[in-house]
Each structure stands twice: as structure tokens, then as C-alpha cells.
Amino acid sequence: MTEFFTYVIQGIPYGCVFALVAVGLVLTYKTSGVFNLAFGAQAFVAAAVYYDVHVRHGWSRWPALAFVVLVLSPALGLLLDVAIFRHLRTASPIAKLVASLGLLVAVPQIVSIWLGQSSTFGVVGIWWDDNALYHFGKFVLDGRQMAIIVSTVVAVTLLGFLFRFAPIGLRMRAVVESPRMTELAGVDSDRVSAFSWMLSSLFAGLAGVLLAPLYASLASQNFSTLLIAAIAAAAFARLTSIPLALVGGLLLGITQALLSGYLPPASVIAQNLKPSLPFAALFLLLLFWPGLRSAVQNKDPLSGVDPPPSPPVAESRGEFLTKTTRVFGTVVVAGALLWLLTSATSYWIGIATTAVVLSVIFLSITVITGMAGQVSLCQATFAGVGAFSTAQIVKVFGLSVLPTLLIGAFVAAAVGALLAVPMLRLGGIFLSLGTLAFAVMFDTLLAPLGWVSGGAHPVRVPRPIGFVDDRSFLILCVVILVIASIFVIFIRRGTTGRFLHALRGSETASRSIGINPTRVRILAFAVSAGLAGLGGGLLAVQKNIATKEDFGYFLSLFFVVLVVTLMPSTVEGAINAGVGFALVPEVLKLVGVSVSWEFVLFGLGAITYARHPEGVLEFQKRKSLAAIEKRLPARWRGPGVDPTVLPAGSAD
Amino acid sequence: MALLDAVDVTKRFSGITALDAVSMRVDDGESVGLIGPNGAGKTTFFNCLLGLLRPESGSVTFAGRNLTRAPVYRRARAGLGRTFQRMELFAGMTVRDHLLVAERSRLGTGRFWKDVLNLAAPSADERARADATLELLALRDVADAPIEALSLGRGRLVEVGRALMTEPKLLLLDEPSSGLDAAETAALAATLRAVQAERGTAVLLVEHDVEFVRSFSDRLYVLDFGTLIATGPTAEVLGSDEVRRAYLGETV
Numbered sequence: 001m002t003e004f005f006t007y008v009i010q011g012i013p014y015g016c017v018f019a020l021v022a023v024g025l026v027l028t029y030k031t032s033g034v035f036n037l038a039f040g041a042q043a044f045v046a047a048a049v050y051y052d053v054h055v056r057h058g059w060s061r062w063p064a065l066a067f068v069v070l071v072l073s074p075a076l077g078l079l080l081d082v083a084i085f086r087h088l089r090t091a092s093p094i095a096k097l098v099a100s101l102g103l104l105v106a107v108p109q110i111v112s113i114w115l116g117q118s119s120t121f122g123v124v125g126i127w128w129d130d131n132a133l134y135h136f137g138k139f140v141l142d143g144r145q146m147a148i149i150v151s152t153v154v155a156v157t158l159l160g161f162l163f164r165f166a167p168i169g170l171r172m173r174a175v176v177e178s179p180r181m182t183e184l185a186g187v188d189s190d191r192v193s194a195f196s197w198m199l200s201s202l203f204a205g206l207a208g209v210l211l212a213p214l215y216a217s218l219a220s221q222n223f224s225t226l227l228i229a230a231i232a233a234a235a236f237a238r239l240t241s242i243p244l245a246l247v248g249g250l251l252l253g254i255t256q257a258l259l260s261g262y263l264p265p266a267s268v269i270a271q272n273l274k275p276s277l278p279f280a281a282l283f284l285l286l287l288f289w290p291g292l293r294s295a296v297q298n299k300d301p302l303s304g305v306d307p308p309p310s311p312p313v314a315e316s317r318g319e320f321l322t323k324t325t326r327v328f329g330t331v332v333v334a335g336a337l338l339w340l341l342t343s344a345t346s347y348w349i350g351i352a353t354t355a356v357v358l359s360v361i362f363l364s365i366t367v368i369t370g371m372a373g374q375v376s377l378c379q380a381t382f383a384g385v386g387a388f389s390t391a392q393i394v395k396v397f398g399l400s401v402l403p404t405l406l407i408g409a410f411v412a413a414a415v416g417a418l419l420a421v422p423m424l425r426l427g428g429i430f431l432s433l434g435t436l437a438f439a440v441m442f443d444t445l446l447a448p449l450g451w452v453s454g455g456a457h458p459v460r461v462p463r464p465i466g467f468v469d470d471r472s473f474l475i476l477c478v479v480i481l482v483i484a485s486i487f488v489i490f491i492r493r494g495t496t497g498r499f500l501h502a503l504r505g506s507e508t509a510s511r512s513i514g515i516n517p518t519r520v521r522i523l524a525f526a527v528s529a530g531l532a533g534l535g536g537g538l539l540a541v542q543k544n545i546a547t548k549e550d551f552g553y554f555l556s557l558f559f560v561v562l563v564v565t566l567m568p569s570t571v572e573g574a575i576n577a578g579v580g581f582a583l584v585p586e587v588l589k590l591v592g593v594s595v596s597w598e599f600v601l602f603g604l605g606a607i608t609y610a611r612h613p614e615g616v617l618e619f620q621k622r623k624s625l626a627a628i629e630k631r632l633p634a635r636w637r638g639p640g641v642d643p644t645v646l647p648a649g650s651a652d
Numbered sequence: 653m654a655l656l657d658a659v660d661v662t663k664r665f666s667g668i669t670a671l672d673a674v675s676m677r678v679d680d681g682e683s684v685g686l687i688g689p690n691g692a693g694k695t696t697f698f699n700c701l702l703g704l705l706r707p708e709s710g711s712v713t714f715a716g717r718n719l720t721r722a723p724v725y726r727r728a729r730a731g732l733g734r735t736f737q738r739m740e741l742f743a744g745m746t747v748r749d750h751l752l753v754a755e756r757s758r759l760g761t762g763r764f765w766k767d768v769l770n771l772a773a774p775s776a777d778e779r780a781r782a783d784a785t786l787e788l789l790a791l792r793d794v795a796d797a798p799i800e801a802l803s804l805g806r807g808r809l810v811e812v813g814r815a816l817m818t819e820p821k822l823l824l825l826d827e828p829s830s831g832l833d834a835a836e837t838a839a840l841a842a843t844l845r846a847v848q849a850e851r852g853t854a855v856l857l858v859e860h861d862v863e864f865v866r867s868f869s870d871r872l873y874v875l876d877f878g879t880l881i882a883t884g885p886t887a888e889v890l891g892s893d894e895v896r897r898a899y900l901g902e903t904v
Contacts, residue, residue: 511725
């Protein structure tokens with residue numbers, strides 16, 4: 001029994017951190033409808049600044065702590081609200097999620113650039129002595145654990161008082177009940193929203209400072225992984241109940257400690273199972289926790305007054321311009337290919353191949369996000385499934401590489417379809433969270449296993465016969481990309497694409513004319529996963545090796561951010577994203593700045609998604625089209641869109 | 653045998669009884685009205701019929717099939733079509749494409765391999781049928797316009813057209829006149845009468861505009877606070893004291 005309680009006690013500190021994060025998540029979700037994936041990034045900012053002022057600049061503990069938790073973190077929360085999320089209040093839940101996803105990608109990189117890569121070791125906690133031991137009967141806690149437990153109790157108690165007795169707390173509770181009624185009652189919801197962002201950011205800061213000393217060094221990965229784990233606790237609270245978020249966090253921490261205590265430490269399963277527990281818990285909660293599914297957001301009743309999306313530039317362009325662009329595009333692409341196939345060095349051929357291969361993977365996002373309107377956060381995992389299957393099948397069965405690439409794509413498609421069946425019952429941001437949980441689970445539980453990735457000895461995979469040298473392999477990849485692009489275009493034009501378009505417009509109406517949404521979307525998931533798997537297989541063949549590092553969950557997040565920022569709805573957008581992925585680091589190297597800026601650029605770019613769901617590139621094209629057409633003689637101009645017509649329904 | 657036979661449909665929203673044992677029959681080709689004050693449960697009833705909401709008890713039989721537990725798309729395929737009070741159109745699609753999508757859904761000929769081989773373009777037959785419906789609804793001139801370019805009244809006609817493409821046996825119209833002015837409403841009513849005359853589709857109409865209802869429906873049901881308070885031939889029901897009190901707000 002003592003052993004049991006020892007484990008329980010060990011789990012409580014982690015549970016407290018989970019609880020703090022979960023409470024913060026619930027706070028912002030309840031008051032602004034944003035599921036703040038950037039919460040972990042905010043915690044990381046606090047931890048990094050605390051480290052900087054306390055360890056590097058020698059501030060003493062209390063001023064440093066007060067500055068970070070009470071000044072900097074709320075200020076950051078206020079900045080996020082005023083600069084970004086306040087303007088997204090009427091945006092779709094998906095747009096809000098993508099904005100926070102962009103921050104999750106960008107903010108830690110900004111901090112890392114500021115912090116510098118070296119000497120972030122020796123993180124110090126906020127307790128008088130981190131290593132002091134405190135005995136409570138048979139149980140022992142050290143300074144870090146004491147700090148976590150005491151701070152959590154204080155923070156949560158204060159929050160409870162605030163909600164119960166302070167006027168702003170009362171208003172926040174009112175906003176939770178009904179934001180519109182609160183506005184009608186004369187409460188400024190901007191102020192309430194700003195306050196709740198500051199408050200939740202304060203919780204992020206506290207969690208960050210408390211969490212930092214539990215790890216050997218400051219690394220943003222620890223914080224984002226922790227955030228995703230804590231989503232399980234927030235899901236347990238159905239994203240709405242703060243007390244339940246607390247309980248969920250504690251339960252999560254304790255279960256994790258019990259699991260690591262009782263499972264035989266040496267077994268592979270135990271080693272993989274322990275870190276994946278929160279994600280498994282999240283996955284299962286999303287699927288089976290009653291009330292979560294019914295918590296799926298209501299459509300904004302005022303969405304009818306939103307202006308309609310503009311048609312793609314390609315459709316409103318005049319014939320003259322279309323021809324010019326086409327000729328110009330063909331010349332550029334042909335020139336680039338000619339250069340690559342004749343005089344380019346193998347370094348640049350490698351970069352071009354990466355661009356082409358990544359474009360194939362990004363086509364999968366064109367299908368799932370651009371066509372089906374779902375944000376899937378496990379596309380890199382599907383690519384990994386394709387890569388590992390291809391590599392293992394070639395190794396074990398000795399099949400030739402080219403057909404095996406197809407088999408790998410089919411395996412990925414099957415996994416995608418299987419995942420889609422439970423996920424599609426969720427929809428909206430819960431689908432995104434579920435796919436994220438799946439991605440992290442795959443990373444921690446399956447990817448390290450020998451039969452998946454080869455474990456410590458990654459599987460090697462040869463180039464197909466006839467395409468061994470870099471140039472011919474590039475040609476093969478281009479051919480595959482062209483075929484995959486045509487495949488996607490045909491599907492978009494076909495019944496599947498048109499049904500998906502209808503579902504994007506109105507799921508209710510689509511069902512009412514006999515479209516089975518589940519069937520169409522499972523198909524979209526399978527196609528998307530298959531494309532990702534094909535691209536993943538190609539990536540492994542290009543590198544001659546399939547390693548799990550190439551398909552981690554963070555890449556899934558970055559892929560989505562990248563494609564969504566540029567142009568999510570067209571094949572051209574996927575190819576642009578592939579070129580961007582490969583080329584931007586080279587440009588950054590040329591300019592002489594850190595490659596991390598790529599993440600910052602695209603991460604911050606994703607925030608524009610809410611305003612330009614068609615993508616930044618498409619938006620810029622539209623602006624330049626308008627500018628060019630103004631200078632053209634009238635007979636060369638396109639039909640354009642008459643800005644005077646009103647959208648249907650706007651007369652309400 | 654009734655086309656639609658809803659028996660004792662009861663729907664509660666966390667303690668509030670929105671529908672209390674509502675029963676309704678509609679026969680083939682019949683034109684029936686459902687009226688009642690705001691919040692009476694008319695749209696809730698439609699949603700229960702179409703399966704967008706699951707009633708706590710009661711049954712829905714349609715064309716001889718028990719559809720009580722069937723998903724929405726199956727009910728649609730069985731011949732239930734509907735329009736929406738708050739319009740549900742497909743943003744970014746042309747008017748004709750709205751109809752073509754519905755046509756493809758009705759035919760059920762969409763196959764993935766056809767998509768992959770680029771064989772899924774609308775056939776001449778499908779286009780002809782869509783054009784016939786556009787003609788019927790006087791929408792030919794905007795066939796290729798994006799849906800966003802249409803006025804509210806014509807947007808409602810697109811909804812009707814989309815529903816008609818599935819060849820419904822019963823068309824549920826949810827307040828088609830809401831947001832329209834008197835002239836637009838009259839035009840809409842005339843078009844709907846023409847549709848009914850040509851296609852012989854049974855119609856269940858939820859409507860506030862009493863003139864519209866009077867001119868369109870043979871028979872009426874009156875819903876108030878989730879219960880049916882009257883039913884019978886249109887003129888008779890509209891003349892009854894109880895209905896006038898509850899719904900028309902007249903003191904008798």
C-alpha cells in the first residue's frame with residue numbers, strides 16, 4: 001500500500017502542472033472560443049524569460065518570479081488578445097485553431113533565437129532550495145515538487161475567490177453562460193476577453209516556471225508536448241468545467257506515475273506506453289467521453305452576414321492574362337527543369353527533389369483541408385506510415401521499390417480510413433485534436449518499435465532500379481508529382497470533390513439531398529492519407545532511409561501551417577508550399593540568418609488564415625491581378641466579380 | 653395509406669418539452685400547412701421528420717418505411733426533401749451546380765474510379781434535367797451565377813430546386829417567405845403552386861404569412877407550445893376561435 005501511495009504522491013506534482021495548463025485552456029476556450037494550442041508556447045516564453053533574468057542576469061528569485069508571472073505573462077496574453085484573437089471572434093473555430101497553431105510553431109522559435117542555442121542548462125526552480133527534501137510521514141517531496149503543489153493550490157484558490165467574489169469574475173461567468181446576453185446587459189466583452197486572456201496567460205507563465213526545473217534543459221518541445229498531454233485533462237472537463245479540469249489534470253499525473261511505477265521498467269511496451277499515456281487518454285476521451293460530442297460548437301447565427309469568399313483568381317482572370325500566366329509559368333518551370341537536368345550541382349538537385357517530394361505530401365493537405373475543410377494534424381504521421389511500410393516491405397519481402405511505393409500509399413490510405421471512422425464523429429476542432437493525439441501516440445508508442453521503424457537501426461531502402469542517380473530520381477519524382485496532381489484535380493472535379501464542396505458549404509443541406517457525409521469524408525481521409533503515404537515513401541527512398549525523425553508530430557503541425565498560409569485549396573498551392581519548404585531555408589542561409597526563421601515566418605503567416613482563408617499567395621495574386629487588369633485595355637480584361645452584388649441571405 | 657405518418661413525436665431539450673406527442677399525416681400529392689406562433693416547435697418538428705434531431709419517443713413512417721432511426725441522408729433518399737428557414741446554400745457554387753450535385757446524389761452513380769478516370773462530369777441527361785428545373789423556377793438567367801450573387805428570394809428558389817432534383821415525394825418548406833416582401837412572397841407562392849401542379853409533389857408548408865397559407869394549403873395543423881391544438885381544412889381552422897386566440901392574436 002505504501003508503494004502505491006508513494007507513486008500517487010510522485011504523480012501529484014505533474015498532475016498539478018497538467019491541471020494548471022488544463023485550467024488555462026478551459027478559461028480561454030470558455031471566454032473566447034479559442035482552443036489555444038499556443039498555451040505551451042506561452043509557458044515556454046515564461047520559463048525562458050525567468051531563466052534569463054534569474055540565472056543569466058542574477059535577479060533574485062522573487063522579483064524574477066513576480067516579473068515573469070504577474071507582469072510578462074499577462075502582458076503576453078493581452079497582446080495575443082488585442083493583436084490576434086479579438087479579431088477572430090466571429091471567425092470559424094477552425095480559423096481560430098489555425099491561428100493558435102501558427103503561434104505554437106512561431107513563438108518557441110522566436111524565443112529560441114533570442115535565447116541562443118547554447119547553455120540553457122542549469123534551470124533553477126522557484127523554491128528556496130530545489131533539492132531540499134521534505135518528509136511527510138513515509139513520503140518525501142523535493143523543493144521543485146513542493147513549489148508546484150503549493151503554487152497550484154494558491155493559484156486555484158485565488159481563481160476560485162475571483163470567480164465567486166470579484167465583479168470581473170462574475171462577468172466572466174456571465175460571458176461563459178451567454179456572451180451575447182452579457183453584451184446586451186452592457187458588459188464590455190472586449191474587456192472581459194482581455195482579462196481572461198491575461199488570466200489564462202498568467203496560468204501559462206506559472207506552469208512554465210514550475211515545469212522548467214523538472215527537465216535538464218530548456219527545450220520548447222517539452223512544453224508543447226506537455227500542452228498536448230494536458231488537452232486530455234481539458235477534454236475530461238468537456239472544455240467547460242474548471243473544477244473538472246483540475247481533477248482531470250491530477251488524475252492524469254497520478255495515473256502516469258502509477259503506470260511507470262508498476263509496469264516493468266525494462267519492457268519496450270512500458271517505455272513507450274508511459275509517455276504516450278496522456279495522448280492515449282486524450283484519444284479515448286475524445287471518442288468515448290459523453291458530452292464532448294454534444295459540445296461541438298454551434299454555428300454562428302450571424303454567419304449569414306459574412307461576405308462570401310471570392311472566387312479563385314484563375315476563374316476571374318481574363319483570357320489574355322490566363323494565357324500570359326500559363327506561358328510564363330511553363331517557361332519558368334521548363335527553365336528550372338532544364339537547369340536542374342543539365343548543369344545544376346547535386347546539392348541543388350537534392351533541394352529540388354525535396355521540394356517535389358514534399359509537394360506530394362502537401363497535396364494530401366490540399367485534399368483534406370482545401371477540399372474536405374478539415375484540419376488534420378497527423379499528415380506527417382501518414383507520410384511516416386507510407387515510408388515505414390515501403391521500407392519494411394522492400395526489406396522483408398524483397399519487392400521492387402516502385403510498386404512498393406504504391407503499396408505503402410495503400411497502407412497509409414487504409415490507416416487514414418480506419419482513423420477517420422471514429423474521428424469523423426467528432427468534427428471541427430475535436431477532429432483536429434484527435435488527429436494530433438494520434439500523431440503523438442504514433443510517435444511515442446509505435447514509431448520506436450523495431451517492426452515499424454527498425455528501432456535503433458532505421459530501415460534502409462534503395463532507390464528503384466534505373467533511378468539510382470540523383471538526376472533520374474528527380475525526373476521520377478516529378479513524374480509522380482504530375483500524376484498525383486492530376487489525380488487530385490480529377491477528384492476535385494468529380495463526384496467526390498463536388499460532394500465535398502457541398503459539405504463545406506452546408507453539411508445539413510448536403511445530408512438533406514441524400515449525401516452520406518461520413519462516406520465521402522472517409523474517402524477524403526483515405527485519399528489524403530494515401531497521398532501523404534506516397535510522399536513519405538518517396539522521401540524515404542530519396543534519403544535511402546526511413547527514420548522516425550522525418551515524420552514527427554511537430555512536422556505535421558508545420559506542414560498544415562505552411563500549406564494553409566500559402567494556398568490551401570489548390571494543387572498549385574501544395575507545389576508552392578513544397579518549393580517554399582525546400583527553398584526558404586536556402587534563402588535564409590544566403591541572407592545569413594538562422595533557419596529557425598522559416599518557422600517564424602510561416603507560423604505568423606498562419607495567423608492571417610482567418611482573414612484570408614484562401615491563403616496569402618492567393619490573396620496577393622488577387623491584389624496584383626486587380627492592379628494589372630486596371631492597366632489593360634478593356635477587351636483583355638476578365639469578367640472579374642461585380643462587387644456590387646449582395647450575397648444571398650444578406651437582406652435578413 | 654398515408655405518405656407520411658408521424659405518430660406521437662416527442663422532443664425535449666433539457667427539461668423543456670418542445671414537442672409533446674405530435675402526430676401528423678400527409679397523403680400523396682397533398683398540400684398541408686403547419687402554422688403556429690414563434691417557438692411553437694414547427695422547425696423542431698421538421699428537424700425530427702428529417703432526422704436532424706432524434707425525438708425521445710414517437711415514430712416516423714414514410715412511404716411505408718419506418719424511418720424513425722434512419723440517418724438524414726437515407727430519409728432524403730427515401731423521398732423527403734426540404735428547404736431551410738435560414739438558408740443553407742453551398743458557398744462558392746453556381747446555381748446550376750447546386751442542382752447537379754443533388755441530381756448526382758439522387759442517381760447514386762458517383763463512383764470513385766470514375767472520378768479518378770475523369771469520367772464524372774455531369775452527363776447531358778443530368779444537365780437537361782437540371783435545366784428543366786431551372787426553367788420551372790425561372791432561374792435560367794442566373795444558372796451560371798455564383799450563389800452569392802442571388803437575392804434572398806431567388807436563393808430560396810434555388811433551395812426548392814435543389815430539393816426538387818432529388819425527386820421528393822414530400823417537400824418540407826420551412827418558412828419560404830421569411831425575409832421576403834409582399835410582392836416576392838406572392839411570386840414565390842405562384843412558383844410553388846406551378847411546381848406542385850407540374851410535379852404533383854406533396855408539400856408540408858411551415859409559414860407565417862396567413863395569405864400564403866390560405867392560398868396554398870388544403871389542410872392545416874396548428875401547433876402551440878409543442879402541442880397540436882387544431883387540425884382540419886384550411887378555411888375551417890383559420891376560422892376557429894381557439895386558433896385565432898393562440899396564433900392570430902385576435903380577441904374574440
